[in-house]
Each structure stands twice: as C-alpha cells, then as structure tokens.
Amino acid sequence: MVASEPALSVVVPIYNEQSVLPLLVARLRGVLDALGEPYEVVAVDDGSTDNTPAALLAARREWPQLRVIRLRRNSGHQPALLAGLMRARGDYVVSIDADLQDPPETIAAMLRLAQDQNLDIVYGVRADRSTDTAFKRWTASVYYRLMRRIVGNHVPAHAGDFRLLSRAAVEALRELPERTPVLRLVVPWLGFPSGEVTFEREKRAAGHTKYPLSRMVALAADSITSFSAAPLRVATWLGLAGVAVCGLLVAVTIVAYLLGATVSGWPSLYLAILFLGAVQLLCLGLLGEYVARIYTAVQARPAYYIADDTRATAPAPAQVSMVDSLE
Template sequence: MVASEPALSVVVPMYNEESVLPLLVARLRGVLDALGEPYEVVAVDDGSTDRTSVALLAARRQWPQLRVLRLRRNSGHQPALLAGLMRARGQHVASIDADLQDPPETIVEMLRLAREKNLDIVYGVRADRRADSAFKRWTASVYYRLMRRIAGNDVPAHAGDFRLLSRAAVEALRELPERRPVLRLVVPWLGFPSGEVSYEREGRAAGRTKYPLSRMIALAADSVTSFSAAPLRVATWLGLAGVAICGVLVVLAVVAYFLGATVSGWPSLYVAILFLGAVQLLCLGLLGEYVARIYTAVQARPAYYVAEDTDAAASMVDSLK
C-alpha cells in the first residue's frame, strides 16, 4: 500500500472544540498508533469561532498523520462530516465526534470486524441509554422508530454517525446527487453488507454540547423530508378528514336551520373554521418544506466550501464543489 492510500482514515467534524482537543488528540493518537498501520486523521474545522483551528495546526506539528480541513463558514455537522468523508483517502473511513462520548478504542473493533467478515459498513451502536434523561430516551426511541418506518429496517436503532465505511461505500456516497444527505439514513439505504459493534457511551470530555434540542428537531425534520414523501400524504389525509368533518357540519347546520336553532350552533361553526384553518396552514407548511428543498436543489449550491486542506498532495476531487 502506497503512502497516499492509508489503511484507515478517521474523520472528526468539530465546531468550537478548543477545550476538548488536547484530550482528543492524546487518546485518538494512542489508539491509532497502536494499530501499526498507515493512517490519517481528517479533522474538519466547521468554521469555529474559538481557537480550534490554531490548536489543530499546533497539534499537527507533533502529529504528522493529522490533516486539517478548514471550512470557510459554519455549514453544520452533516456537511462537515460529508466534507471529511469525500476527501478521506483511507481504504476504510471511520467517523467520530470530537467530544469523546464515542470511545476511539471502538474504531479498532469496527476495523477488525469489517476485515474478518468482509463488511463494508460497521455501525457503532449504543449498548444502553441509561445516562440520558427520560425525555431524551423517549425522543430517541420515537426518532429511530420513525426512521425505520420511513427508510426501512436496515436503519440500526441507537446508531448515530459513529461508523466505519469501506472505500467502496464511500465511493457510492460520492456518486449520489444529493448535496445535503442525512448520512444516518443514506448509508443504510446503500445496501452494503453491514455489522454492528456495541459500546458504552461516555460523558462529554470537555466543553458544551453542540447538539441542543433545536438541532435535534431540525435533524428529525431533515430526515423525514429528505427521505420520504409521507408528510405530503399526511396532508392529503388531513384534507380528506377536513372535508368529511365539514360535510357532517353542513348536515348539522341544515338540521339546525329547520329546527330554528341556527344561532345556538355558532360554536360548531367556530370550531370548524379553526380546524380548517389549522389544516390548511399545516398542509401549506408541509408543501413549503418540499418546495424549499426543490428550490435548494435547483440552486445547486455546495453544502460547504473548503478554505484550507493541510494535505497539499491530496489528489481526490471533491464532487460537491
């Protein structure tokens, strides 16, 4: 294997991770050096506003396998992860967050399983969620049940973006026309042979979470609207239900008219107007989500722009640019 083709690439998207970076470098380097194989670490700085970029460049002086990919602006977790995957050169490519909640040691298990069983995808799956709050456990359960219903049972439960991909799987991702794919749905959809490695998720090593409730809700919305037209069918069924209810109310209004009780029926009219207005607004909102996606696709803007890649010899062309 030539030096330009490391056995393993590890992609680490990060945004304002200055505080956790020394811990990440020490732990991840120890794990990867012990492999005894050529590797690279692609750290994707997603437009950090703290000293993350400076700290990465300083760490690179002592760690030649560390490659820094700096984006021009904050593009989001999924685009940053995609940028790293598209530029990684390893025969296997692992992705892991910078907060050390997913243990780097598990990457070795993933690589071993992929080689032993000739798998193209190995997911890191959480063994349990006892450390999470009851609300987070419930929302996670709802999310994964919904995703499995939309995208199929190939979507592993309790598996995020901690995974290992073969070069073939990465090249398949490269061929997809989507510019902002939700990788935790698209990767299972590829249909490559896959396996799972369970692990205990740890607490964040340092710093604050970059994935609050608002971003989780946005991820769920993106997951649904980017992978299924089911919400549009929901809008259709709501419209049909509204028509049926209105038909019943019309009958009641006619009966009330002949009984001379039309004035007393105003609550029914009031409720009907509110219901129909809510259904119309909901349907317009759902249509707007899909129209916005069509508009974004027609614009064909890149999901990210790479400002700097410390590997000047990188010959892989980024298909999204």
C-alpha cells in the same frame, strides 16, 4: 513517514473544541498507533472561532498522521463530516465526533469486524445512553422508531454518525445526486453488507454540546422530508378528514333546518373555522417545506468551501454540492 495511501482514515468534524482537543489527540493517537495499520486522521475545522485551528496545527507538528482541513465558514456538522469523507484516502473510513462520547477504542473492533467478515459498513451502536438526560433518551427513542417506520427496519436503532465505511461505500456516496443527504438514513439505504459493534456511551470529555434541542428537532424534520413523502400524504388525509367533517356539519345543519331547530350558535361555527384553518395552514406548511427543498436543490450551492488542507495535493474535489439544513 506517513504512508501515501493509508489503510484507515478517521474523519473528525470539529467546531470550537479547544478544551477537548488535547484529550482527543492523546486518546485517539494511542488507539490508532496500536492498530499497526497506516492511517490518517482528517480533522475538519468547521470555521471555529476559538483557539481550535491553532491547537490543531500545533498537534500536527507532533503527529504527522494528523491532517487538518479548514472550512472558510461554519457550515454545519453534516457538511464538515461530508468534507472529510469526500477527501479521505483510506481503504476504510471511520467518522467520529470530537467530544469522546463515542469511544475511539471501538474503532479497532469495527475495523476487525469489517475485515474478518468482509463488510462495507460497520455501525457503532449505543448499548447504553445512561449519560444522556431522560428527555434526550426519550426523544432519541421516538426518532429511531419513527425512522424505522418510515424508511424501514434496515435503519439500525441508536446508531449515530459513528460508523465505518469501506472505500466502495464512500464512492457510492459520492455518486448520489441528492442535495440533502441524511447520512444515518442514506448509508443503510445503500444496501451494502453491514454489521454492528455496540459500545457504552460516555459523558462529554470537555466543553459543551453543539447539538441542542433545536438542532435535534431540525434533524428529525430533515430526516423525514428528505427521505419520505409521508408528510404530503398526511396532508392529503387531513384534507379528506376536513372534507368529511364539513360534510357531517352540512348534514347536521340540513336536519336541524328541517326540524325547525335552527338557532344561531357561534361555538360550532367558531370551531369549524378553526379546524379548517388549521388543516389548510398545516397542509400549506408541509407543501412549502418540500418546495423549499426543490428551491435549494435548484440553487445547487456547495455545502462548504475549503480554505486550506494540510495535504495540498489531495485529489478530491474542493466543493461538494450537498446542502445541510440541520445546522
């Protein structure tokens, strides 16, 4: 019999992971059964097109603590994660990806640290990224350095979406009015007492990555524009630099005219036009990015629609008006 109010919820967003599901179920169930705490596993099927939905329902017949939430369409990793967080019932909620690169065995250490030190947030921090390519390690390093510079040093380095949240932290996330939360930045911003548990990042157990370079770039852009107005200030400084360069060119032109050295030269004119055009287009692009976010917020469309939930009486809302721009 599954406890009516679990002490721990584990949220797993899943999209086309039929090859890794048997490994995930066997490994995660062994870890959670050994904890000795009532728990639930909230598997959020993000509109999978392979055999993932059927495999989840088959696993649930043998694992009563497994709860399956199916979204009507593929909404993206972040909406699927939010769907699970908003509907999880545990006193503590852990989010973890299905690919087993974040080891489920770390959950026990995260829960123990939270309980022993009365923490609301425990981050799973990657101590070793040797399984990633050199390019991915470099881009990740650049991303976290940039985020810490923009947002502050309270953003833990190399901490992704593998984290533990207390019920209080989850409820604080519910109350946020913004439409495009980037959890790896918003969660540290909440200011709850937090700790870290390091782990060795493993290779993907099966299947292929659902987070290619294009989505990594989109994550960086979304992180910056949703949490800082710094790009708009960059546009301002570029505009000032353009004005300064134009002023210098005007001074040079006047001096050349007075010295009688005015000769037609298309290179200088060509470069000046290119520079000013590039600055203007960049500034318009940055401004457009923020206007697009305002437009999206005004639309207030839900990030996802839930098709069904194996716990039909779940009290959480069926929709969350948070729009994901990463996927």
